[in-house]
Amino acid sequence: MDAHSRIYVAGHRGLVGSAIVRRLESEGCQELITASRERLDLRDEGAMEEFFAREQPEFVFLAAAKVGGILANASRPAEFLRDNLAIQTNVIHSAWKHGVSKLLFLGSSCIYPKFAPQPIREEYLLTGELEPTNQAYAIAKIAGIQMCQAYRQQYGFPAISLMPTNLYGPGDNFNLESSHVLPALVRKFHEAAESGAPEVVIWGTGAPRREFLHVDDLADAAVFLMRSYDSGEIVNVGTGRDLTIAELAGLIARITGYRGKLAFDASRPDGTPRKLLDVSRLARLGWKARIPLEEGIRRTYQWYLEQAASHTRI
Numbered sequence: 001m002d003a004h005s006r007i008y009v010a011g012h013r014g015l016v017g018s019a020i021v022r023r024l025e026s027e028g029c030q031e032l033i034t035a036s037r038e039r040l041d042l043r044d045e046g047a048m049e050e051f052f053a054r055e056q057p058e059f060v061f062l063a064a065a066k067v068g069g070i071l072a073n074a075s076r077p078a079e080f081l082r083d084n085l086a087i088q089t090n091v092i093h094s095a096w097k098h099g100v101s102k103l104l105f106l107g108s109s110c111i112y113p114k115f116a117p118q119p120i121r122e123e124y125l126l127t128g129e130l131e132p133t134n135q136a137y138a139i140a141k142i143a144g145i146q147m148c149q150a151y152r153q154q155y156g157f158p159a160i161s162l163m164p165t166n167l168y169g170p171g172d173n174f175n176l177e178s179s180h181v182l183p184a185l186v187r188k189f190h191e192a193a194e195s196g197a198p199e200v201v202i203w204g205t206g207a208p209r210r211e212f213l214h215v216d217d218l219a220d221a222a223v224f225l226m227r228s229y230d231s232g233e234i235v236n237v238g239t240g241r242d243l244t245i246a247e248l249a250g251l252i253a254r255i256t257g258y259r260g261k262l263a264f265d266a267s268r269p270d271g272t273p274r275k276l277l278d279v280s281r282l283a284r285l286g287w288k289a290r291i292p293l294e295e296g297i298r299r300t301y302q303w304y305l306e307q308a309a310s311h312t313r314i
Helices: 015-026 045-055 070-075 077-097 132-155 181-195 215-228 245-256 280-285 293-309
Strands: 006-010 031-033 059-062 102-106 159-164 166-168 199-203 212-214 235-237 261-265
Touching: 006 015, 015 031, 015 166, 015 215, 045 077, 059 077, 059 215, 070 077, 070 132, 077 102, 077 132, 077 159, 102 132, 102 215, 132 159, 159 215, 166 181, 166 215, 166 293, 181 199, 181 245, 181 293, 199 245, 212 215, 212 293, 215 235, 215 280, 235 280, 245 261, 245 293
Parallel strands: 006 031, 006 059, 059 102, 102 159, 159 235, 166 212, 199 261
Antiparallel strands: none
């Protein structure tokens, strides 16, 4: 893959896809292929076939997915399972059928068992029960991994699968009904700081531990692995460091200038107790994350403020 390759980024408007596009554009890639949801429904098998036949991409980053936080996953499991299965199946099959040189599939760390030993190694996949609140999404992502491996085994199709940890950064979803924990806290604390609210209520006990990776780091890892990795074995992508939700909340409160009380609602679900990825396989391949968490959150908060100032819907 070089600056003249025809590269299709599926999901280019999303958090991950937009970061991959930024990364490729920074390298001067001249043949980037994208298609908006209005132009191309990835769930439509026929439309997907026509798109690949017309555009003839050489490399594919499959970053398109239906995603959301605990509330969205728990309340709309059918959509998360159906839409993600359809997107993955159509893109992977069309890529193989039309001779794509290599495909990169982006999974999620939620594929691992709820009580997996920590840090989580790639071989722990399918060794225990999943976290119930996002089981439908996790099963869809596991199916995507299996499809990449099956197409490699049966057809020799060079598909690789990355398992990123919790992501954040510019382009994130800050809707309190459907966002993940970090952007939701950014918005909550920003609004509380502006209104002078005496306290901010945070779901759960604050005890679960989570790892966070800036999406620009993920994009860098994705481009690195597209160029240098070719195996059916999945690869974790993370920082190798985690913190509690309470510690995360305190950090975001400081960054946003909120000085009120942090109140934890223990009646709300905590989700998986801990989710820290073992990134030794990726380190052996020659890559590690570069953006520290506090710096990354400050960048993300600045982006959020810029969008709010321009009245962009976030």
